[in-house]
Amino acid sequence: MDVFxxxxxxxxxxxxxxxxxxxxxxxxxxxxxxxxxxxxAIILCLPFTYTMTPAAAVVLLIAVYVGGACGxxxxxxxxxxxxxxxxxxxxxxxxxxxxxxxxxxxxxLAVTASSFGTIFSAVVMLIAAPLLATVALSFQSAEYFGxxxxxxxxxTSIAAKDQMKAALxxxxxxxxxxxxxxxxxxxxxxxxxxxxxxxxxxxxSVMIGAFAVAEVLKNIEEYRHRDNTLHEGGRVSIKLMKFxxxxxxxxxxxxxxxxxxxxxxIPAAGGSISSLIAYGEASRTHxxxxxxxxxxxxxxVVAPEASNNAGVGGALVPTMVLGIPxxxxxxxxxxxxxxxxxxxxxxxxxxxxxxxxTVFLALVFSALLLFxxxxxxxxxxxxxxxxxxxxxxxxIMALGLVGAxxxxxxxxxxxxxxxxxxxGYLFDKFRYSxxxxxxxxxxxxxxxxxxxxxxxxxxGSAAGFFNRPISLVILVTxxxxxxxxxxxxxxKKKAKPAA
Amino acid sequence: xxxxxxxxxLLGLLLVFYLVQAFMLPPSDNPADVLxxxxxxxxxxxxxxxxxxxxxxxxxxxxxxxxIPLFELxxxxxxxxxxxxxxxxxxxxxxxxxxxxxxxxxxLPLAGWFIGYRKPxxxxxxxxxxxxxxxxxxxxxFGVPLPRGAGELRELSYLIY
Numbered sequence: 001m002d003v004f005x006x007x008x009x010x011x012x013x014x015x016x017x018x019x020x021x022x023x024x025x026x027x028x029x030x031x032x033x034x035x036x037x038x039x040x041a042i043i044l045c046l047p048f049t050y051t052m053t054p055a056a057a058v059v060l061l062i063a064v065y066v067g068g069a070c071g072x073x074x075x076x077x078x079x080x081x082x083x084x085x086x087x088x089x090x091x092x093x094x095x096x097x098x099x100x101x102x103x104x105x106x107x108x109l110a111v112t113a114s115s116f117g118t119i120f121s122a123v124v125m126l127i128a129a130p131l132l133a134t135v136a137l138s139f140q141s142a143e144y145f146g147x148x149x150x151x152x153x154x155x156t157s158i159a160a161k162d163q164m165k166a167a168l169x170x171x172x173x174x175x176x177x178x179x180x181x182x183x184x185x186x187x188x189x190x191x192x193x194x195x196x197x198x199x200x201x202x203x204x205s206v207m208i209g210a211f212a213v214a215e216v217l218k219n220i221e222e223y224r225h226r227d228n229t230l231h232e233g234g235r236v237s238i239k240l241m242k243f244x245x246x247x248x249x250x251x252x253x254x255x256x257x258x259x260x261x262x263x264x265x266i267p268a269a270g271g272s273i274s275s276l277i278a279y280g281e282a283s284r285t286h287x288x289x290x291x292x293x294x295x296x297x298x299x300x301v302v303a304p305e306a307s308n309n310a311g312v313g314g315a316l317v318p319t320m321v322l323g324i325p326x327x328x329x330x331x332x333x334x335x336x337x338x339x340x341x342x343x344x345x346x347x348x349x350x351x352x353x354x355x356x357x358t359v360f361l362a363l364v365f366s367a368l369l370l371f372x373x374x375x376x377x378x379x380x381x382x383x384x385x386x387x388x389x390x391x392x393x394x395x396i397m398a399l400g401l402v403g404a405x406x407x408x409x410x411x412x413x414x415x416x417x418x419x420x421x422x423x424g425y426l427f428d429k430f431r432y433s434x435x436x437x438x439x440x441x442x443x444x445x446x447x448x449x450x451x452x453x454x455x456x457x458x459x460g461s462a463a464g465f466f467n468r469p470i471s472l473v474i475l476v477t478x479x480x481x482x483x484x485x486x487x488x489x490x491x492k493k494k495a496k497p498a499a
Numbered sequence: 500x501x502x503x504x505x506x507x508x509l510l511g512l513l514l515v516f517y518l519v520q521a522f523m524l525p526p527s528d529n530p531a532d533v534l535x536x537x538x539x540x541x542x543x544x545x546x547x548x549x550x551x552x553x554x555x556x557x558x559x560x561x562x563x564x565x566x567i568p569l570f571e572l573x574x575x576x577x578x579x580x581x582x583x584x585x586x587x588x589x590x591x592x593x594x595x596x597x598x599x600x601x602x603x604x605x606x607l608p609l610a611g612w613f614i615g616y617r618k619p620x621x622x623x624x625x626x627x628x629x630x631x632x633x634x635x636x637x638x639x640x641f642g643v644p645l646p647r648g649a650g651e652l653r654e655l656s657y658l659i660y
Contacts, residue, residue: 036641044641164554171547172510175517178540185527187536190520213587220583220614221568221576390616391625394607397587398629401594402637402645409644414591422584429567430503448539456531 007357010055011365019056020366023063024373030064031071032083032381034208034403038068039332046336054355057340059362061333066366068329069309070114070374074381077106077301079396081212081403085204085272086308088438089154089279091211093293093300100296103385109301111374112246113253117306118367120257121264121313122360129317129349129360132265137322139266141457142465144450146474147266151273151443153481154280155436166433173440174447176201183445184452196412203441205404205416210434212400213421216393218428223389252282252299253306260307264314272442278307284481313363320344320356500562502570507555514551518544582613598648598656599638603630634660 010016023045030041041064049057072084077094090110097106124132155166179190180200191197246253256278263274282303283293291297316333318324323345325331334344342348348356384392404417424434458464466472521544524537569584571577590606597605607626608619616622637643638660647656 030641033636033641036637036643040641040643164550164557168510168547168550168554171543171550175540175543175547178543182536184532185529185536187524189524189536189540190517217569217580217583221580223579223615224576388616390611390614391622393583393614394610395629397590397610398603398607398633401591402599402633402643405594405646406637406643411591411595411646414594418588418591421587425569426506426567429565430506451539452532452534455533456529458531460531460533 003353004357006354007361010354010358011059011361015056016059016362016365017369019060020063020362020369021373023060024067024366024369025377027064027067027069028071028074028370028373028377029067031068031087032074032377034075034081034083034212034399036083036406037329038065038084039329041068042329042332042336046339049336049340052340054340054342055358058337058342058355058358059365061336062359062362063366063369065329065333066114066118066309066312066363066370067373069118069312070111070305070370071377072308073110073114073301073305074107074378075399077110078103078381078384079212079392079399080215081208081396081400085207085442086275086311087304088207088272088435088442089275089304090301092279092435093295093297095215096294096296097298097301098385102296103382105298106301107378107382109298110305111370111378113256113302113305114309115367115370115374116246116253117257117260117309118312118370119364120254120306121261121310122363122367124261125313125317125363126357126360129321129356132261132314132317135265137318137324138470140468140471141450141454142468142471143474144266144446145454145465146471146478147263147273148443148446148450149478150280150474150481151276152439152447153478154276154439155433162431162433165431166436169427169433169436170440173437173442174444175440176206176437177203177441177444178448183449184456196410199408200445201416201441202407202413203438204407205413206420206441207438208400208403209417209420209422210424210427210437212396213417214424214428214434216396217421217425219389220393249299249302251285252302255281255285256303256306257310260310261314263307264311265317272308273446274311275304275308276439276442278303280481309367313360316359316363320348320359322346323348500558500564502567503558503563503565504555507551507558511548511551511555514544514547518548579614583610586610586613594646594648596649596652598652599645600630600634600656600659601648601652602646603633 026045027038027041030036031038042061045060045064049060052060068084069086072082072087073090073094074083076082076087076090077098080091080095082088082091094106094110097103152170155163155170177200179197181187181198182189188198259278259281260274263277279300282299286299287293289297289299293300315327315330319330319334323334325334337344342352342355387395400417401414404413405411407413427434427437454464455462465475518541521537521540524535524540527535568574568577569580572581586606586609590602594602604626607629608622611622634645638645645660647653
């Protein structure tokens with residue numbers, strides 16, 4: 001208890017308030033700008049921490065992390081270009097809401113859900129960090145494979161219009177993910193001797209192209225035929241969710257946060273997977289909502305945002321308690337913590353318990369201040385919608401270009417962005433699914449590697465997928481999620497003639 | 500329908516090419532790696548072709564017509580999209596020659612004009628403001644790499660970002 005009170009003192013003081021506000025706002029701005037990742041935002045803050053006390057430095061870095069995880073939703077909602085990979089699922093309903101003139105509500109939902117997810121994960125972490133970290137470490141390839149299948153099952157919800165074309169889009173995404181060096185045995189695949197293809201195709205360039213560029217092209221052709229008042233002088237006010245509205249959606253908040261925490265803890269699973277799974281889960285559970293998912297359902301914003309921010313706390317568990325960073329961002333955080341004198345690992349709880357508690361309390365504090373900072377930052381970005389589309393469209397293209405080019409300082413990524421922009425445009429016309437393509441591309445490496453690794457572990461046998469209890473449960477869940485809509489459709493067809 | 504049929508045919512060719520390439524991948528040295536480097540791509544290629552076949556057969560049965568303005572250059576909308584695609588492509592290619600600042604200064608007003616904005620003074624002010632902001636925020640403040648161009652222009656860019 002003494003440790004907890006000491007940590008409270010470290011976090012709730014005037015300097016920390018300033019640091020948390022600054023860190024959260026900075027993280028949100030970076031997260032919202034395509035091309036500036038959360039890792040980069042943390043690295044940019046690092047020099048400022050050299051002269052700080054370890055606790056103050058922890059507070060600042062955690063605030064940037066929390067802000068960055070939420071910031072990606074801003075550009076996802078406003079211009080359909082997710083600032084971070086974790087915000088991909090937010091575009092599915094956030095952008096349609098913005099198109100209907102509800103950008104402010106969508107941004108408010110994103111901020112509220114992000115804050116809730118962060119606080120939820122911090123509380124869970126404070127109570128059960130060491131236990132959860134041990135459970136997460138028992139995950140092997142079989143469980144990862146099941147998890148990736150659950151992720152893929154999201155196509156049934158993100159592309160309800162044409163399941164067959166969505167399935168083909170996922171397959172195309174999975175195919176693109178196989179380009180480059182095979183990470184199991186180092187074989188060069190589909191690279192045709194081109195050095196830029198050896199590392200594979202970066203899904204962020206694909207995402208910018210298929211979402212942002214394709215959307216701009218679509219808007220250009222529609223510009224002359226639509227009501228442009230939203231873009232020309234319309235006011236974007238940020239509405240935070242009222243408590244009563246929040247209570248109505250409590251199940252989405254809680255379920256998405258639980259998914260975020262669990263997947264966040266598992267090393268290398270990541271926020272993009274958790275947000276997709278949370279979105280899929282919300283759309284399955286609430287498929288009878290008056291507003292369909294993909295057409296601006298508020299739960300479609302709440303689920304991915306609560307989930308990816310809950311993943312922040314989750315991802316910090318193996319990093320802090322076991323010294324195993326599960327993602328590039330937590331790797332940077334861990335490096336930063338080592339620089340400021342922390343020693344992440346199994347001994348942290350015994351040797352530096354105050355700092356460990358400071359981390360989780362800083363999460364709570366950052367999440368609370370996300371409401372304040374979030375309102376301010378999202379309102380500033382919201383002004384972008386006041387621009388006439390002929391000015392906004394080219395700006396989105398230029399931002400997309402900066403985002404793609406900055407990935408590897410390479411024009412090839414920009415060309416990839418252009419090609420997938422055209423492909424995304426055609427996908428939209430022919431009712432294929434760009435989100436499903438991205439889903440396949442994001443999960444492809446995890447699906448293939450975990451499948452092959454488990455078979456190798458089993459000496460050529462696939463029995464390991466079914467021998468391990470956790471794996472079996474996950475696999476059965478994945479199969480049920482994938483197959484149930486098909487069974488449901490068949491049952492519906494049979495019931496119709498009878499009626 | 501014709502446009503989608505052509506699109507599906509191109510997808511089919513791509514899938515066949517992918518499948519052929521996948522079959523050419525060498526098997527793994529590790530006997531436990533039964534799938535090897537080519538196993539997963541082969542599964543994907545076959546699945547892809549089967550699904551594409553169903554999609555195409557359904558298209559032939561329903562004969563759904565799809566309007567694609569990008570291919571209708573006789574219409575105002577079609578021209579606006581096509582010109583913007585060409586402008587974007589040109590923007591990408593000149594970046595490596597004249598650098599981010601000059602290319603963006605040229606691209607923004609042209610793209611805005613061809614989408615339908617007809618206030619030249621406002622367009623000019625907007626172009627300069629946006630280019631300066633993007634360069635300062637990304638290039639100077641955050642140190643994000645921006646294209647520098649070639650020759651003298653490359654050297655000059657180092658004075659800005």
